Amino acid sequence: MTCPPPTATLRPGQLRDPFRLLMDVTARHDGLVRLGRGPLGVYIVSHPDYIRRILVTHSGNYIKGPLMKPFRTALGNGLVTSEGELWKRQRRLMQPAFHVRQLQLMESVIVAAVDRAVDRWAAAAETGRPVDFLDDCIELNVEIVLGALFSTSIDPARAQRLRELTSEVFAGLASKVWTFFLPSWFPLPGVIRYRRAVAALDAEVHALIAERRAAESTPEDLLGLLLDTVDAETGAHMSDQQLRDEIFTLFMSGYETTATGLTWAAYELARHPEIAAKLAAELDGATARPRPTFAELRSLEYGKRVIDEVLRLHPPFPIWFRSTVAADDLGPYHLPANAKIVLNPHMTHRDPAYWSDPETFDPDRFTVGRFGTEQRHAYYPFGKGSRMCIGERMSQTITQVALSAFTGTFEFSVAPGFEVVPQYVVTCQPKGGLPLILRRR
Ligand code: HEM
Numbered sequence: 001m002t003c004p005p006p007t008a009t010l011r012p013g014q015l016r017d018p019f020r021l022l023m024d025v026t027a028r029h030d031g032l033v034r035l036g037r038g039p040l041g042v043y044i045v046s047h048p049d050y051i052r053r054i055l056v057t058h059s060g061n062y063i064k065g066p067l068m069k070p071f072r073t074a075l076g077n078g079l080v081t082s083e084g085e086l087w088k089r090q091r092r093l094m095q096p097a098f099h100v101r102q103l104q105l106m107e108s109v110i111v112a113a114v115d116r117a118v119d120r121w122a123a124a125a126e127t128g129r130p131v132d133f134l135d136d137c138i139e140l141n142v143e144i145v146l147g148a149l150f151s152t153s154i155d156p157a158r159a160q161r162l163r164e165l166t167s168e169v170f171a172g173l174a175s176k177v178w179t180f181f182l183p184s185w186f187p188l189p190g191v192i193r194y195r196r197a198v199a200a201l202d203a204e205v206h207a208l209i210a211e212r213r214a215a216e217s218t219p220e221d222l223l224g225l226l227l228d229t230v231d232a233e234t235g236a237h238m239s240d241q242q243l244r245d246e247i248f249t250l251f252m253s254g255y256e257t258t259a260t261g262l263t264w265a266a267y268e269l270a271r272h273p274e275i276a277a278k279l280a281a282e283l284d285g286a287t288a289r290p291r292p293t294f295a296e297l298r299s300l301e302y303g304k305r306v307i308d309e310v311l312r313l314h315p316p317f318p319i320w321f322r323s324t325v326a327a328d329d330l331g332p333y334h335l336p337a338n339a340k341i342v343l344n345p346h347m348t349h350r351d352p353a354y355w356s357d358p359e360t361f362d363p364d365r366f367t368v369g370r371f372g373t374e375q376r377h378a379y380y381p382f383g384k385g386s387r388m389c390i391g392e393r394m395s396q397t398i399t400q401v402a403l404s405a406f407t408g409t410f411e412f413s414v415a416p417g418f419e420v421v422p423q424y425v426v427t428c429q430p431k432g433g434l435p436l437i438l439r440r441r
Contacts, residue, residue: 065323078249168197290407
């Protein structure tokens with residue numbers, strides 16, 4: 001016999017900080033709670049068994065659904081937002097662009113961007129003035145993702161424009177995401193600005209595609225690969241609209257996520273200088289300066305554990321969405337058809353049933369012996385199942401290289417008096433950035 005999940009009622013005022021509200025509500029229930037009543041209600045899921053059913057064993061019954069609607073207004077039918085046969089075809093076509101061989105072609109782009117960031121940080125260390133580490137990591141990752149997508153087609157002014165437009169789109173999306181609590185007619189601030197930013201970004205991306213189609217040679221970058229890709233079943237190339245959607249998607253999913261993870265890594269290492277020193281000791285002797293080569297990354301086991309632990313405590317996407325097609329049962333609970341679901345890794349990653357002392361930053365919980373089947377089951381910063389992140393390896397590589405360069409070169413602390421408060425802006429970032437004071441090691 002199943003029953004409806006427990007329900008939490010929204011109180012006026014709680015919407016001022018919807019992210020806090022989600023976390024508070026989930027903390028008081030056992031892995032599944034319904035928030036709100038009627039058609040506006042959502043089911044918030046964090047129990048690892050239910051997450052596995054949704055993302056892996058019964059994923060056919062769980063589509064991205066209406067909560068992804070705001071994202072479709074920007075990303076169209078790209079890989080993150082598409083469903084069914086279109087998604088299957090696009091994933092098949094795009095997977096080769098993320099293979100190890102392709103990633104190796106990106107080594108020079110990644111290394112050059114990290115070296116430039118180290119130079120900027122070194123200059124700041126000389127002056128003693130704080131750097132905005134979040135902003136620097138965004139700049140670093142914009143450079144890398146644009147380099148990987150378009151190689152030489154982007155000059156600094158165009159990169160800056162793309163970055164500004166994308167942050168406006170993100171800001172618009174972040175406020176739109178919370179409309180799942182509100183009726184669709186509710187007037188939202190910033191809608192016109194958001195639409196303008198999407199239209200301008202649209203024009204930029206179409207121009208980049210047109211320029212590349214007109215060019216005589218095709219560089220070995222992601223755009224080149226996508227342009228050359230032919231569907232083995234139909235013999236067709238991607239249409240300009242599909243290319244636009246995929247490029248938008250890769251750009252928007254690519255830079256902010258990795259930048260956010262790196263920023264939380266720096267925050268945790270600043271709070272735990274003994275862990276930063278251990279990481280620097282691993283780098284000493286084992287790697288080239290100022291940063292490791294791709295070949296050296298494999299030997300950085302402690303560094304890898306640090307990153308895994310950062311993504312446990314601070315998954316850059318703390319929530320994302322699904323919807324049921326037909327009614328389904330999650331454990332003892334019944335979900336109707338078309339139920340809107342919020343997946344909540346932020347809470348799963350802090351569930352004391354799976355993680356001892358979950359609020360403590362402890363990279364060694366990822367050592368063999370401590371990180372077993374139970375913990376693997378309750379860990380999914382990059383998702384699970386067939387729709388898992390296509391950029392995981394790329395992101396992990398960038399993070400390892402950049403974090404090694406940073407920790408191997410500098411000691412750092414959060415600027416005195418600055419309070420770090422998490423804020424949901426599609427990814428979860430420290431509000432107001434992360435001001436760090438740097439000293440050369
Ligand atoms: C720390 C960095 C990153 C995190 C935490 C992250 C997280 C995720 C998560 C949780 C999903 C699954 C969403 C779902 O099931 O609905 C996802 C999907 C996706 N990610 Fe990432 N991501 C990261 C970096 C990247 C990068 C660097 C790229 C590409 C340049 C990328 C591209 C994508 C795409 C295209 C999808 C959709 C895959 C599909 O549905 O087939 N991500 N990511």
